[in-house]
Each structure stands twice: as structure tokens, then as C-alpha cells.
Amino acid sequence: MPSPAPPLAGVLETALYVDDMSLARRFYEDALGLVPMFADARLTAYPVGPRSALLLFLRGATAEVVHLPGGAIPGHAGEGPLHCALAIAAADLADWEARLIATGIPIEARMVWPRGSTSVYFRDPDGHLLELATPGLWPVW
């Protein structure tokens, strides 16, 4: 093994796969308040906080290599209800729960973690398991 790995600054992109981009966009934009930084028929990309991006790919549109002037993007594809967690401030938890309820999104479960974090779980229109997590879940949050 060579010398220690160079550093990784963070997870930059997290990808979910959706069957109906319009339906998914209504959810992520109207309910969660995200604003796209890129959108076409295949991909909607949202900035989340200062340093991460949530990517919604149209299911079935990503398995083939995409050739672009600058190179190529290899294929990928996801099935099943994936999971990702979004970080929120503890002070915003009550407002987020109220917002989910007001927008008709059932809260499927809650967790209070040993280090003090609270997580709230709910589903997007494709059944992906989303989590809003307050600080105290991991050493990095």
C-alpha cells in the first residue's frame, strides 16, 4: 500500500433515482424548499447547505455512458427505497415537523440517539427514506 491517502473534503454528491421527475421536484422543492442549481429531463441537482448536492436522476436514464466534450460519465442506476439524511439545526426541528405535517407528509418514525440527536423519518414520492437529523448523531454532526 502506498503512503496515506490524500484527504477527502466530504461527500459532494448523493444520488437518488426517481420515476417521475415532476412529482419528485414538487416534493423536494415545495415541501423541502430546495432550489435547483441544474435541471434537465435526466437530472435535477440541488445544493444542500454550503458543501453538498442532492442529485435526482430519472430512473432508466443513467445506465448508459454519457459522452460529453470534456470526457465521459459512466453508467449507474439504482432500484429500491434508498436512504439519505439531511442535517438540520436542533432549533429548527419543531418547525420541520410542523412543515411535514402541514404539507401532508407522514412522519414514519422518530429516533432519539444516545448522544442527544433527534431524527425524523419520512418518505419521498419514490419511497426513499429521508431523515432530518439534529446535531449529536455522529462525531461529524
Next chain:
Amino acid sequence: MPSPAPPLAGVLETALYVDDMSLARRFYEDALGLVPMFADARLTAYPVGPRSALLLFLRGATAEVVHLPGGAIPGHAGEGPLHCALAIAAADLADWEARLIATGIPIEARMVWPRGSTSVYFRDPDGHLLELATPGLWPVW
């Protein structure tokens, strides 16, 4: 629709699903240099940079609800080669490429993006499409 959504601080957790946890751990720890902050038979959790976590779940072990003293974690499950991108400094790109080659990981493709970022694509043992991306890919990186 109620008032504007409270802020999201970032994507905290990105989940991949693996068939062989030992094999996956060797890849993420030996090749990518990640150090677990939690590990059991079902889950290995890695901090990535200051504010994000990469979660490896054993495929088949996540579909059922997990009941814990603090609440419950609903089921999720993923199939197929998913995608996530990891942020690296531009100054570390050459070292990262050399490290991938030295550890026998084929570089499947490269992209130079319009705003100046370079992405390098490769696969983990489960075929998930990983990307190392230098700044200039998105407004958030």
C-alpha cells in the same frame, strides 16, 4: 403551502449497499483511507471531511424496521450500482490518481467540467460508481 422551509445544513448521510462487508471495508479503508466511526455486521459508518458520513449497509439487512430504545429506524434497501461523489482538493488530484492506479483500481473515465473541475470515476467492489471531484463542478464546490 406554509412559510418558507427552515434551512438544511447539508446532506449528512449517504448510503450504499454492499454484498460483502469485509471486502467493502478493505476497499474504503485501505484504498480510500477512510476510518470507521461505527461498525457492526449491518453497518459501517465513515466520516468524510468535516460534515458528512458515508454509510455502508449490508445488503439484505436493512429492509425491516429496527426498533431501538430511542425509537425506530424504518426500512430501506438498495439495488444496482449507485453513485456518489467525493470532494477533493485540486492539488490532490494527481496523488489520488496515482493511488488508485497503485492499488489496482481502474479509472473508468475522466471528465473536465465547463467550470474547471476535473472528475475521476472508478468502481467499488459492489460496482457503485464513485467520483473524485475537484472544485468547480457545482456552485457548492
